[in-house]
Amino acid sequence: MTRNVRIRGASLFCCLSALVIFMYNGHAATGDAQGKLKLFIKEIKVDRIAGKSPKISYQEISPGITKVHISMNVHDTLAVDDWQVNIIPAFHPDFHWAPHLAPSDDHIIAQHVFRAPALILTDQQRQLTVIPDIDLLNSSLASDWYMDMDAPKNCITLGRSQAEVAEHVLFKKREGNKFVPGKFTFGFYILAFDDKDVQDNPFRRALSFFWERWGAKRFAKGEPTSGNMEAYVKHSYDWAFRSWEKQVWQEFEIEGKKVGAPTFIVNVTQSPNYPGKVNEREFRSVWNQVWFSSLRSASGLYRYARRTGDQTLLDKANLTKELALSYPKKNGFFYGLIGTEMETVEIDGSKYLRSKGWETRYWGNSNRNPYTWDARQSPFHLLDMSWTALLMLRWYEELEQDVRLLEFAEDYAQSLLRVQFDNGFFPGWLDLETLQPMTHLNDSPESAMSVTFLLALYQITDNEIYKAAALKAMDAVMKEIIPGGRWEDFETYWSCSRVGAEDWVGKKVTRNNMYKQNNFSMFWTAEALLACYHATKDRKYLDVGQRTLDELLMTQATWQPHFIPIKALGGFGVMNADGEWNDARQSLFAELILQYGKELKQEEYTERGLSALRASFVMMYCPENPDTKEQWESAWPFFRKEDYGFMMENYGHGGETNAKGLGIGEFTIYDWGNGAAAEAYNRIVDHYGVNFIQEMEGSK
Structure with missing residues (x-):
């Protein structure tokens, strides 16, 4: 049986001000970690699936870094064009970074550009970084993960939707995504810090996290190539x-x-x-x-x-x-x-x-x-x-x-x-x-x-x-x-990717503040x-x-x-x-x-x-x-x-x-x-x- 699921207006609101901590691998986020997250995140909104709320767990894996895991048993094949997790910061960032532009509500940051996928926001005192759990993406052979960042609405999104190439090269959502019977899993990491490094270098912690967790291990195994060059x-x-x-x-x-x-x-x-x-x-x-x-x-x-x-x-x-x-x-x-x-x-x-x-x-x-x-x-x-x-x-x-x-x-x-x-x-x-x-x-x-x-x-x-x-x-x-x-040069606009050449030069894309x-x-x-x-x-x-x-x-x-x-x-x-x-x-x-x-x-x-x-x-x-x-x-x-x-x-x-x-x-x-x-x-x-x-x- 295929069931069409409409996810708008049917979300599970996980407000951190009254957060219920679920167990994950036998561990739970501590009260201190929960309290600190409240300084960075106002609320997390997780869409229901077929009218049911997924299980959500939080695990502090090191100071300032929390792992979020979302799961649910799916019993039918479900047509779910777009499923989302929306994260609302508890502050108003003045700096935003994402790996790709999503200039309209129809655009997304498709997994095709997940080279070091992260969404980074800072107000020069606090920094919130959200990183998809790419282990889960790979283990499930997912073809539909995406991210999004809406700076004026102060909302960042992770989700699942099919993508199609629009302009050269941006991505838009398209219909046709399905959840099949079995264990549905999704997850991400939250990096939340408020020290001097936030001002000096908003990228270093995310890079270290990626390299220590994934890059260094693959490099040690001889990737991307081995042998005499x-x-x-x-x-x-x-x-x-x-x-x-x-x-x-x-x-x-x-x-x-x-x-x-x-x-x-x-x-x-x-x-x-x-x-x-x-x-x-x-x-x-x-x-x-x-x-x-x-x-x-x-x-x-x-x-x-x-x-x-x-x-x-x-x-x-x-x-x-x-x-x-x-x-x-x-x-x-x-x-x-x-x-x-x-x-x-x-x-x-x-x-x-x-x-x-x-x-x-x-x-x-x-x-x-x-x-x-x-x-x-x-x-x-x-x-x-x-x-x-x-x-x-x-x-x-x-x-x-x-x-x-x-x-x-x-x-x-x-x-x-x-x-x-x-x-x-x-x-x-x-x-x-x-x-x-x-x-x-x-x-x-x-x-x-x-x-x-x-x-x-x-x-x-x-x-x-x-x-x-x-x-x-x-x-x-x-x-x-x-x-x-403002990393604009000849290639940014006047090579093969000419989107924005008429009206973006010297200006930020408003929706992404980039x-x-x-x-x-x-x-x-x-x-x-x-x-x-x-x-x-x-x-x-x-x-x-x-x-x-x-x-x-x-x-x-x-x-x-x-x-x-x-x-x-x-x-x-x-x-x-x-x-x-x-x-x-x-x-x-x-x-x-x-x-x-x-x-x-x-x-x-x-x-x-x-x-x-x-x-x-x-x-x-x-x-x-x-x-x-x-x-x-x-x-x-x-x-x-x-x-x-x-x-x-x-x-x-x-x-x-x-x-x-x-x-x-x-x-x-x-x-x-x-x-x-x-x-x-x-x-x-x-x-x-x-x-x-x-x-x-x-x-x-």
């Missing part, structure tokens, strides 16, 4: 420069100078095993942009070639350096990509996108911007230029002292200083012709990248003007960005703050840097969901309005997490950094990743050993997954995938030594 690095380079060399490696001349680099993107139709015709996904190009950085990947190739004595690969790395040095300038500002003209050809009645070849090349900039999709017309992006110039300085300091790299970077720095605003920020974009600041992101955390670049230049030149400009910019970011979590946020901004800022600390020895930069890093780590997976059929531990999402797991940015984040672990002498960060590094290779198609390999072959059955090394930049991007290949993509961006992951590993080996990795992981 050199195998993955070899797959990356064998793929790019041997089995897929004709498709990936681009070599040509600029004004009589030979240059080369892997192409921006290739897809499955370019596989040597693909049975059909090649259809290129985007215009053939090479980028030096904050995502797709050919110079970054080349530095990793240089390190590997130097370590292994491979002259062929060393030559290719140097050809990519020569290409970067060939990018033309306008008053010190320089272009970010080189591309070819494309054409559509018709073969047997079907159309295919093809390049016209490098003789049709042109210079341009990233088309991920608010102004145009045409790379040739795209404005100069200071973020991209500061990143490329920073990479030139790192190459100069760590690989070879090619003075051209230093000169190129310093020429750019002089121009950068001239456009710094009086308030400390740097512009977002400059007009291609006038070089004047444009209208977007002129007071954004993108300025943090220029801070790191200028401090790196200061360390080489001892020129105080670079240090002064950097600290001025950092102070602006610390004042205007970090306290409210900005649309991207963790890339958090990374640049945490990195810049660490650089400021090293340059000044002022502890404030390290403390705020840790807080910023911790907000970044709230987007890192700390468990293995049953609905993610590949290894997830250590991998990162992207923003609070998108669906990725194991995104390629984790390879960029890994060393910074390790650096904070070393500076703060906290093993959790070291383990998180190493898990991020290992997660960087999880998406690779190769025998070392049997779970991932199975997903690739489910999606693309023609894949064979020649494709080992092919690697999508993330998993589950569209907000949906299954065990039959849904969530697997169809392209590889070498500079934001396998080449980037290999670079991170090679850099960390150079900085820490391979023994560090082996000893840290071997001790678990």
